[in-house]
Amino acid sequence: MNKDLTTSSHGRQNILNNRYALQKAEQHLALGGVVFNGETVFTKQKLLELFEISDATIERYLNSHGDELKNNGYQILRGAKLKEFKASSYGTLINEGTKTSVLGVFSFRAMLNLGMMLTESEPARLLRSRLLDIVLDVMVDRAGGHTKFINQRDENYLLAAFQEDNYRKQFTDALDFFVEGNQWKYPRFTNLIYQSIFHENATEYKKVLKLAEKDKIRETMYSEVVNLIASFEAGIAHELEKSSKEQGRKLTQKEAENLIANFEKHPLFKPLILDARTKMASRDLCFRDALHEKLEAYIQSVPEADFERFLGEKSKSLEEQLSDPDTLAVFKRLKDR
Template sequence: MSKDLTTSSIHRQNILNNPFALEKIQEHFDFKGTLFENEQVYTKAKVAELLGVDTRTIERYVKNHTDEFGSNGYRVLKGKSLKIFKLQYVSDTGVGEKAATLGVFNFRAILNLAMVLTESERAREIRSRVLDIVLDVIAKKTGGHTRFINQRAQDYLPASYQEFSYRKLFTDALRDYVDMGGTKYRHFTNLIYQAIFKEDAAEYRRILNITDKSRTRDTMYSEVLELIASFESGIADQLKERSAALERKLTQAETEELFKASESNPFIKPYIEGARTRMASRDLCFRDALHDKLEGYIQSVPAVDFEKFLGETSKNLSERLEQEEVLSVFKRLKDR
């Protein structure tokens, strides 16, 4: 997937949805606008001046990116809002008194425009600086360890502990009810991974560049871990029931049939789709890791995810383990 901001709407939106990066970017550029309705706004003429192009170029880009700019802060003033703007600022902004509408940008919308504007050297410089700031913000927030950014979420530890519990049920069921050698544990674990995110463990580790002895699941998001736990729990029960019905252990082929049936279950399909979208989108945004087989699931990361992994409620694992409420959650899970 192209990382060129002029062509990739997903990469553009990932920056525009990141409130922590936006704050630093706005501080850096400090564009002087007009205070209106509690935010700085900029007329097309002012934006043309800031980006070094003429207003006709601005109008053409607005026409070609109406929906995108509109969702990121560009708006057209008319009626009462325009009347108030004219009364307060018409002499300062050069807006014609007879104008029936007026398009204005906020900072976010200017940044959006600078990301797609190819005719401007100033816009190119802005794009380059923005990318540096975004990388710096994420690195500082995570202490440079984006591989484990998943662990900063408040719901990671409970999900990890729950999955660990169900993992034991799953491996015990493979031991007791499947007639295969020791390779069955890796084989059927990979079938779960392939069912959920279309990759086996080796592929996943290669994409995330995990070359040390770190546990694969230590890098997975809570939603993925919860879905893995659901698979493990469901498969464990089915193996036990099927083995009892046949009064023998299951063959590899019979066990694989159970996995296929679970993967195609319509009740679990929405959860698989959601896990794929979250993993593919977050890994591209936060870890610069592209899951080729999930490229069709990539979306821009919502603002709530930046808060989840970089905001005030996010913490690294060692900080999280010191919290009393986390320890109480573990106790409840242990005693269930």
């Protein structure tokens, strides 16, 4: 992730969408606050003291980043809700003015959000440093010690990988039967598919993810990317066979290359490629601290659902999934088709 959280809205949101990191942060940072309706909240006065800043500074950030702060739990209390808050906060509102008719409060999440933005506060800088350490600890702990194969913790990964293997065979057979050339055409045309989908060849992809020579690329890919590669392989295999039979001969490698280029432009694949690029660029930056420079324009914050998917209670290592009788039964049924 972008380590400068003051300038990276994606980096801030990736932390705030990680409920496991937030739970550990709330436990270990012990920043105080008031419990209201079951959650910890902070008044503006409390944040002035906590971050050693002025009222004008907070107002400036509320004006410049109001939507982001509201989306992460900043709210203005009025009427009955304010009355309820005053009653539950006992004597903690002395500096807020007991006759105030409106009061802005920050949830723990919104408080962290502000702390990640503040450039004029030393306590906020220290908070950001501790937060990044907590996020890293949580990521490694919940991913089983490393994040290289965090994609495999997705319950959809095994099925996607199994099915893709079948389509891979169709693709390589089509290259054998319908395209001229030697064994070097397999990596060449595989790289053309990779470049069509995520603008990187195999060597570039390995470099971005810092993979070892023996690491298999597809074992690190997210299920959505694997599925899209399978779709490309199956579709291209069909088109190669069709074109070869129409011409009554094997295609030249240049003809096959042009066929793949035209295949990529089909409107069917436009939303699927966009989705794959976005997920790959965003997740790798968040979970693996890996930046795909050629996909930088596609980076978004990772949604909360993805943290559940890869770090949550239902996520399992590949070894755990393969030892699950229900999972094995599914693969047996697929194999027996």
